[in-house]
Amino acid sequence: xxxxxxxxxxxxxxxxxxxxxxxxxxxxxxxxxxxxxxxxxxxxxxxxxxxxxxxxxxxxxxxxxxxxxxxxxxxxxxxxxxxxxxxxxxxxxxxxxxxxxxxxxxxxx
Amino acid sequence: xxxxxxxxxxxxxxxxxxxxxxxxxxxxxxxxxxxxxxxxxxxxxxxxxxxxxxxxxxxxxxxxxxxxxxxxxxxxxxxxxxxxxxxxxxxxxxxxxxxxxxxxxxxxxxxxx
Numbered sequence: 011x012x013x014x015x016x017x018x019x020x021x022x023x024x025x026x027x028x029x030x031x032x033x034x035x036x037x038x039x040x041x042x043x044x045x046x047x048x049x050x051x052x053x054x055x056x057x058x059x060x061x062x063x064x065x066x067x068x069x070x071x072x073x074x075x076x077x078x079x080x081x082x083x084x085x086x087x088x089x090x091x092x093x094x095x096x097x098x099x100x101x102x103x104x105x106x107x108x109x110x111x112x113x114x115x116x117x118x119x
Numbered sequence: 120x121x122x123x124x125x126x127x128x129x130x131x132x133x134x135x136x137x138x139x140x141x142x143x144x145x146x147x148x149x150x151x152x153x154x155x156x157x158x159x160x161x162x163x164x165x166x167x168x169x170x171x172x173x174x175x176x177x178x179x180x181x182x183x184x185x186x187x188x189x190x191x192x193x194x195x196x197x198x199x200x201x202x203x204x205x206x207x208x209x210x211x212x213x214x215x216x217x218x219x220x221x222x223x224x225x226x227x228x229x230x231x232x
Binding site: 014040041043051052053054055058060097099101105106107108109110111112 | 159160161162163164167177178209216217218220221222223224225226
């Protein structure tokens with residue numbers, strides 16, 4: 011079966027750095043997406059990785075290792091507004107997104 | 120530019136009733152999707168449409184139907200609602216099928232009693 015694993019919840023301090031991990035087992039791979047979802051709102055796109063390595067976009071970076079079935083999202087200089095759920099999703103061989111359950115990130119002052 | 124709109128925002132429905140969730144996008148995107156989101160689970164794809172006039176089944180299509188008469192609209196119908204269909208429903212669109220960013224509507228919170 012297809013599976014995406016990510017931690018259920020993480021806590022971090024304002025101004026710090028946090029890394030959210032995602033491991034996956036899917037039938038085929040056509041890229042990995044990270045989305046942010048604030049409570050009661052729609053998911054919004056953060057990043058897309060299809061090749062191994064690190065993609066940096068401002069305070070957010072995303073890393074992919076296809077051989078290990080592993081990705082992480084790195085958030086730097088955390089702000090209170092970063093409190094949200096972070097969703098990892100893999101596009102499979104049928105070009106359908108398989109989603110993890112999300113990691114709820116709690117930022118404390 | 121509104122992006123994607125969904126209606127209603129929320130609805131309480133008696134079991135056995137028919138219900139259509141509406142989704143409209145103004146970005147002229149070719150591909151559209153319907154997901155449900157349940158606590159503790161990832162988003163699950165119900166149905167999708169790669170272009171106007173075509174539809175396909177996702178991971179959890181049973182009890183749902185869709186149509187894509189034009190580019191902008193992608194309604195989702197529950198023919199006879201059951202309590203297990205209580206969920207938050209998100210419509211999404213992407214410019215093309217395949218590995219492209221999906222943009223989500225605000226969601227419809229549906230409760231079936």
